[in-house]
Amino acid sequence: MRGKHSLFYHILIFIIAQLVWLSLLGIWIYWYVSNYIIFEKVGEEVSPQLVYDVQNALPFVLGLILLIGLSFITSLIFRHLNVQLRINKLYDSFISNVTHELKSPLSSIQLYLETLRQRNVPEEKMKEFINMMMKDTDRLQGLINSILDISAQNSRKLILNYQVYKAETLIKKLIEESFERFHVNQESYRISGEADCEVFAGKDALKIVFDNLVDNALKYCTKQPEIDVKLECNSGKLVIGFSDNGIGIPSGEQKKVFNKFYRIYSSNIPNVKGTGLGLYRVKEIIKSHHGKVTVHSEGEGKGTTFRIELPVYKGAKDFPLKKFLFGKKLKQV
Structure with missing residues (x-):
């Protein structure tokens, strides 16, 4: 109305x-x-x-x-x-998507609870139900947090815990955790390259970045997923290439995928769930790190490659992100 x-x-x-x-x-x-x-x-x-x-x-x-x-x-x-x-x-699209995303786990939790109330469920099955309900509540919590984080980013109130990390150790750990979280077997992904440098980053924020990239790679793939991650340090930048074998992105859509609430609707995958906030969060988080994220695809059915660039940390005096320290000492990990 x-x-x-x-x-x-x-x-x-x-x-x-x-x-x-x-x-x-x-x-x-x-x-x-x-x-x-x-x-x-x-x-x-x-x-x-x-x-x-x-x-x-x-x-x-x-x-x-x-x-x-x-x-x-x-x-x-x-x-x-x-x-x-x-x-x-x-x-309207956002309200519809969020409503669906909220309704789906709530319906699942309700079904498990009604089953537990009306039937004598064996203890082993009860544990399985509880685990499933915990996953659904985690999904709800993740959706709520993403909306709150977007609001905080827009009002410049989002606080990230920046620290100095060994780039290769941090990135490989976060990516492998994302693959484990989404149950991607080791045959479906490969991490290559070396990144012998340091970065000044928010660990939890970068975890959100890789979770979204892995989630998209799985949702927009119609076959056995193949994900290739390449790390490289050069010219004062940490470069992360994230490629998949999904449905690809038409050239006219590639500049729009980082817009808030924007989603690609494909006849190949008609039932993809989401709010249209994932890649927008990726862009804003990388931007808060003084970095850059771009996307490239040869077209539909030819996969997608995301390229993330983060500045290499060379010391507090020369580093552009020192203003985020607010007078605090750096902690090196």
Whole structure:
């Protein structure tokens, strides 16, 4: 209901603006033509110079300025309308996705609880139910935390626990933990390369980054997943390449995947769950580390590669992230 009222409101404003613009244009044309006819009739009694200055030049210039101004205002209104319509569409999509994400684990928990209440469940089965319910509550907690973190990032209130880490040790550990969390067997992924450098990073934040990348690689894959992670330190950067063999991303979509609430809908995988916040969180977290994340895909069915660049830590005096220390000492891990 809210979306319909908002749509009607903005369309009405746009129509009114167009009518006002056309009315003013008609009034200006009528005024200009009528005055031209009057000056033509009395042209012999008025000096040619006066006729040119007053009747021709000034009204024409003022009318032209008026038309340009009105056209500019109308374009701004039209742009505002498009932005509002897009925001409303994203809002509706987000509410629908979040509702589904919340409802699914809640329904599962409810089913387990009803089963435990109505039946005498063996102890072994009861433990299995409890474990399943714990997984569902973890899923709910993760969704809630992601929404809260997005809000904190937008208001610049998200606090990350930055420390100095050995890059290769940290990244390999976080990636392997993500693979273990999503039950990816060792035959489905490979970690290669060396990263003999240090990074100034928030461990928990980077864990969210790799969890999202692994989650996407699994959700958008129609066959046995193959994930290739490459590490490299060069030119003062830690470079992490994360490639998968999923459905790929069309070239026109690649710049949009990091937008908030944006999701790719493919006929190949019609039932992919999510809120459209995962890659947005990845971008914001890497940005908070003064890094950069990009995506490349050859097209549909050809997999996707994410490239993450983080600045190498070379000492507190030369490092650009020292402002995050707030006067505290660095802790090296």
